[in-house]
Every structure is written in C-alpha cells, then in structure tokens.
Amino acid sequence: MLQLNTLLITKLLIPSTRPHVVFRSKLINQLQEVLQRKITFISTPAGFGKTTLLSEWAQQKHCPVAWVSLDKGDNDLIRFWSYLINALETLYPGIGEHTLALLHTPQSSSFEAVITMLINALMTIEEHFVLVLDDYHVIETTPIHDSVSLLLEHMPPYMHIVIASRTMSPLPLPRLRARGQLLALDATDLYFTTEETLEFFNQTMQLDITLDVATKIQARTEGWIAGLQLAALSLQRGTDISHFLTVFNGGHRYILDYLTAEVFSQQSEEVQHFLLHTAILNQLSEPLCNVLTGRENGQIMLELLEQGNLFIIPFDEKRHWYRYSQLFGDFLYNRLQYLYPQLVLVLHRRASAWYEQNNFMAEAVDHSLAATDFERAVRLIRRVGKIFEQNGEITTLLRWLNTLPEHLVCKEPQLCLLRGWGLATTGQLSEAQLWLRYAKKG
Structure with missing residues (x-):
C-alpha cells in the first residue's frame, strides 16, 4: 500500500x-x-x-x-x-x-x-x-x-x-x-428558508433579530448561505440594520465583495496579518502558519478565527488542521496579490520549504513553482521525479515540467529523460523522442 x-x-x-x-x-x-x-x-x-x-x-x-x-x-x-x-x-x-x-x-x-x-x-x-x-x-x-x-x-x-x-x-x-x-x-x-435564516442569526451567530428582519435578509440574499454568514458578521460588528438592508442589494458577487471587504477591514491588525500571510494555503496547521506569519501564535489564531465564525473549517476533532472556505480563501488571496504582490512569492517559498522538511514533496514542488523559484523546483523534481514516475503520477510530473522554463529543463538530462518517458507514456511519441534525444546530448 x-x-x-x-x-x-x-x-x-x-x-x-x-x-x-x-x-x-x-x-x-x-x-x-x-x-x-x-x-x-x-x-x-x-x-x-x-x-x-x-x-x-x-x-x-x-x-x-x-x-x-x-x-x-x-x-x-x-x-x-x-x-x-x-x-x-x-x-x-x-x-x-x-x-x-x-x-x-x-x-x-x-x-x-x-x-x-x-x-x-x-x-x-x-x-x-x-x-x-x-x-x-x-x-x-x-x-x-x-x-x-x-x-x-x-x-x-x-x-x-x-x-x-x-x-x-x-x-x-x-x-x-x-x-x-x-x-x-x-x-x-x-437555499436557507426564512425560519432557518432566523435560527442561523439568533442561535449560530448569537444575534437578536426579528422574524421581519430575517425575512428581508433572506429575500435579499435569496437564502445564499455565504451571504447570510457575511451579513451576520457585519451585524455582529455594529452595522445598523436599517442601513444594512438599504445597501445590501445586488447579485451574489456584489454581496460577497461588499461584505467580505467590510468583514476583513473590521478585523484587528493581528488578525489581518494572519489572514493575509496564510492566504496561499489549502490546508492550515499551527507549525505551517507559524512559518508563514513569522509569529508563534498559529493555534491561538486558528481557534480565534473558528470561534468568530470567520469562514474557517476544521478538518479534525482535535483542531490540528483547518482550511478556509473557498469563497473567503479566494478573497484573501486576491487581497494579498493586490496589496503585497511580492509577498506572495515569499510566502510560497516558505511554504515550499516547510512541506519539503515534512516530506510532502508534491506540495513542496507546487509552492516552489508558484514562487517562480525554478532552481528550487528543479532540485526538488530531480530528487523525487523518478519516484513519481514509478508511482505512475505522470500527469503531475508533466505539469511540473511544463511549468518550468524550457531552457532549464533542456540543461537537465534527468528532467529531459523524465519528460521523454512521460510523453511516451501518454502517447505523444514524436515529442517524446525529441526530449529523449535532449537527454542523450546532456
């Protein structure tokens, strides 16, 4: 196995x-x-x-x-x-x-x-x-x-x-x-019904709204759960309900953009720092988050976000691993790219190093490529490429090699060989022969 x-x-x-x-x-x-x-x-x-x-x-x-x-x-x-x-x-x-x-x-x-x-x-x-x-x-x-x-x-x-x-x-x-x-x-x-909307606001989110307000919010969001959660977070932070109902209109994308930005802007500097520095991750754990944020409060922050219903989902009962909801994760990544484009590359490099140290090599390669750290990616692929080929994960291997600049692959006989065998396995024989010739020249 x-x-x-x-x-x-x-x-x-x-x-x-x-x-x-x-x-x-x-x-x-x-x-x-x-x-x-x-x-x-x-x-x-x-x-x-x-x-x-x-x-x-x-x-x-x-x-x-x-x-x-x-x-x-x-x-x-x-x-x-x-x-x-x-x-x-x-x-x-x-x-x-x-x-x-x-x-x-x-x-x-x-x-x-x-x-x-x-x-x-x-x-x-x-x-x-x-x-x-x-x-x-x-x-x-x-x-x-x-x-x-x-x-x-x-x-x-x-x-x-x-x-x-x-x-x-x-x-x-x-x-x-x-x-x-x-x-x-x-x-x-x-879709959430009006009754479910009322229960969500008053029990899950610990608010106190009337059935009339719940009816109006349900109608505006069309029972869209992500919109309801964002609306509740906005109201939790003191937004006036009558004003909220006035501006809360438009399609799902408008609601998402407006409310997510509002929710994010109302977080403390510490929470915003954590959210942005972990935005590149598909899975979050304390040690990985600590590496990316440069701080030692990863578990505290993860539990704080969960307690605040901030779109974070625990993977396990022990709360060792989490992930952001896809909508919120997309927002955070876009925000990070807009505010700190150079930081994106730095964070991917840090993540790649952590995954390599913990022997999650596919993730290590993916983050090195996302960081455009091609020298590191070449080193990692040289290290594990043969294993992935033997395991039959040819699609993954070819995706990595196709992401690398071609001139870097050409200089590496081992990578040329891997690419050639991968292409041959997938039936691309003429192109495979070309890369196998490159491997022999090296």
Whole structure:
C-alpha cells in the first residue's frame, strides 16, 4: 500500500461541524435516500453549504463513510485513485492493498484492470458504505471522469457515491437518472428558508433579530448561505440594520465583495496579518502558519478565527488542521496579490520549504513553482521525479515540467529523460523522442 505520508491525510478526514449549526432536517431527510441510489450529486455555486451539509449528515453514522476533499493537484489519474483507495482503506484496512500495488506498477495493464480489481475487492463488503468526493468541480481530466464512470457502471450493490460540485459533470448522470439510480440536489434545495435564516442569526451567530428582519435578509440574499454568514458578521460588528438592508442589494458577487471587504477591514491588525500571510494555503496547521506569519501564535489564531465564525473549517476533532472556505480563501488571496504582490512569492517559498522538511514533496514542488523559484523546483523534481514516475503520477510530473522554463529543463538530462518517458507514456511519441534525444546530448 502507498505510504500515507506521501498523501495529505487531512484530505481523507470528514470536516468537523461547528457547534450550534442549523440542523437542516428537511435536507438531512432527503439524504436518507443516499443508501437507495448509486450516486448522489449535489451541484450548486460556491457558498451554498455543500460541505457543511454532507459533513453533518456523515457524522450521524447512518453507515460507514469515506471522504476525499479534492483539489486541483488531483488532476492526475494515479494520484486521484491513490486518494480514493486510501479513503476506502480508512474504513476497511487492506481492501485496496492489491489494487494500489497494481496502480503503482510501472507500465501496468490498462486502467480498466485497476478498476476491475478494486470492484472485485469491494464486492466482499457486506454492508452499505458511502464514498464522498467533495469539490469534484476541480477535476478537469477526461481519463479521471472516464474511470469514475466505469466505477459507477459496475459498482457493488452496497456501495454508494456522493459527489459535491460547483458545476455539472461529464459523468453519465442522465443514464443513471433514467434508471432511478441518481439523487440530485441543486441550489434550490440548499437555499436557507426564512425560519432557518432566523435560527442561523439568533442561535449560530448569537444575534437578536426579528422574524421581519430575517425575512428581508433572506429575500435579499435569496437564502445564499455565504451571504447570510457575511451579513451576520457585519451585524455582529455594529452595522445598523436599517442601513444594512438599504445597501445590501445586488447579485451574489456584489454581496460577497461588499461584505467580505467590510468583514476583513473590521478585523484587528493581528488578525489581518494572519489572514493575509496564510492566504496561499489549502490546508492550515499551527507549525505551517507559524512559518508563514513569522509569529508563534498559529493555534491561538486558528481557534480565534473558528470561534468568530470567520469562514474557517476544521478538518479534525482535535483542531490540528483547518482550511478556509473557498469563497473567503479566494478573497484573501486576491487581497494579498493586490496589496503585497511580492509577498506572495515569499510566502510560497516558505511554504515550499516547510512541506519539503515534512516530506510532502508534491506540495513542496507546487509552492516552489508558484514562487517562480525554478532552481528550487528543479532540485526538488530531480530528487523525487523518478519516484513519481514509478508511482505512475505522470500527469503531475508533466505539469511540473511544463511549468518550468524550457531552457532549464533542456540543461537537465534527468528532467529531459523524465519528460521523454512521460510523453511516451501518454502517447505523444514524436515529442517524446525529441526530449529523449535532449537527454542523450546532456
């Protein structure tokens, strides 16, 4: 089995729910149908609470649930399935051992053989279980969609998949719907009602608004959860309600820009410093945050942000790892780029060094490339490139090499060789021959 320290274990954890979260009984009841369908597909724009809803449902222990939080780095067929199989391993240790071995065999047989082996192993499970793929919209690679489609077509009867996405998907959803095997939820299902809005403001956010005000806010936001949270944070900081309702109009993007800027500007200098210095991260932990901020209060700040409902989501019950909600994280990164463009590169370099020291090499390379620290990236790829090739993570390897300036790759015979073999593996034979010749010249 692939060693888990080559993967980010936090991506396999079911996100924790906050205390006093609004219990959405109607939606939770709808999700009871998950065990009656092959696939549940939840598709809404950002900020509708898909992750919160699913984590709340998963933690009710209706059945074993495996979870993968996807990101753009998972657009590699081998890496994607490494995470998926290791997620299943958290429920049933050993269930994917042989499949992982086949997955990481150089020049292994067709990928259909990998899926077939996994399905046969999963057939031995005699209880209902669920696999959640969160943020599936980041997956843009056709072979991954094809492989998931293959799994959906031949899935064991006790297996169920739940997919959360901002966009629709090329998966065979119409065919599954026609067979009665699909449960689909969209934004109209996830909107907060007036009653839920009132409960959210008065219980979750500890405010005291009337039903009339809740009705007006719900109408203005159209029940958009991210907008409601931003509105509540604004009111918590003393904004006059009548004035707020006057200016609180327009579409979701206007609401987001206006309120996020307002919420950010009302934070202390210390909080703003922390938010901006950690804006480049997909996962936040105390030691990593301390490296980026240059301060030693990472855990205190993370807990402070969670207590203040500032769009931060804990990965685990012990509160060791967190992430920003995608909307808030996007805002912070854009703010950082606008205010301190040179700091962006510095922070990526710091993150790369931390990830290398802690043996998360894919993240170390990604941050070095984001920092345009190409010499460091070359050194890291020389160190781990062969391992990624042997593991079959060719897409990741080629993405790194394609990001590097071509003249740097040409000067490195090892990188030329890796690029040549990677291109050959993906069927780009004429270009592969060119890079293999470069390798011989070196």
